[in-house]
Amino acid sequence: MTPWGRFGVALHTDSAELVVAAMPLGHLRNPVTDAVALGPLAVLADFAAGLVNYHRRSTGEWTVTGELNLEFTPDAHAVVAGNPDIPAIATAVPIGGRAATSLSECRITYGDNVIGTATVRSVHFTPDGELSHDLDLHSRDEEPRDLATIMSLSVIAAADGPPLLRQDPHPEINNPLGVVHGGVAATGLELASSALLHTTGGANLRTATMQVTYRYPFLAGAESHYTARPVRLGRSSGSTDSTAIGADARPAITARITAYR
Structure with missing residues (x-):
């Protein structure tokens, strides 16, 4: 099972x-x-747009995500919840x-x-060995439906402030390189941002933009986790800098996330 199959992704075209x-x-x-x-x-x-970029690789090349940017409409949360x-x-x-990198875009719809x-x-590179491109989108009947379980995420209460979101290791959240899949990690960064805003007076703020930069491989282990710090919290908006800290204690992925009421 791959991260895409674990989240129930289906490929149509x-x-x-x-x-x-x-x-x-x-x-x-x-x-x-x-x-x-x-x-x-x-x-x-990351799956859809990353796959477009993957198709643009040269023989012997592979691609990894270098940057991922998302913009959500003001009514996105209400549309999904409804x-x-x-x-x-x-x-x-x-x-x-394309050059050393390639760029793609996608539109996300929900019903009409x-x-x-x-x-x-995506960054193009030549791997040291052969990597599997088996998408394995088949899900299992007993596949978990709650997000924390899907992500192998532990929510650890803190004495002060938002809970710690620990990224536990699980082979089904890894990409073919053996590190946490970029889309999974970006999800963790958004969860940490929303949790921070929720506990610091921004309970009505909804994520609007995500600017994610992948710096190093994100290794899951005993110390890997997601953290967020406030950049600005106002009446109608708030922003955070979120970081994925790997098992090697190195900041692997960062995101500037902005939310609005």
Whole structure:
């Protein structure tokens, strides 16, 4: 099982010019705030737009995500919460030519509503050995439905402030390189941001933008976790800097996340 299969991603169209994929979303809730979570759309966007970029690789090359940016519409949370039983759809296409990196974008719809857009910049490289490209999108009947279990995430209460979100190791959340999948990690960063805002007076703030930068491989282990610090908290908006800390204690992935009422 891959991260995509674990999240229930279904691939409808797969070509170098167009990728269309779907993913259940309405049942995925932030384990701290219990609100509908839009962060998991990072998994869907990274899959669809990342696959477009993967098709642009040269022989012997592989791709990894270098940057992932998501923008959600002001009514995205309400749209998903109002009809939780339909999937989100990502439609991804390439942008421009490629060099050492390639760029793609996708539009995310939910029923008849557009709820977001995303861009993915992938880095092309030549791996030391052969990597598997088995998408393995088949889910199991007993597959968990709550987000913390899907992500292998432990919520640890803190004496002061938001709970600690620990990223426990699990082979099904890893990418073919053996590190935590970029979309899964981006989801964790959004959960940490929302949890922080929720506990610091921003309970009515909803995630609007995610700017994620992948710096180093994110290794899951006893010390790996997601953290967020406030950048600004105002009457109508708030922003955080979130970081994924790996088992090696190194900041691996960072995100500037902004939310609005």
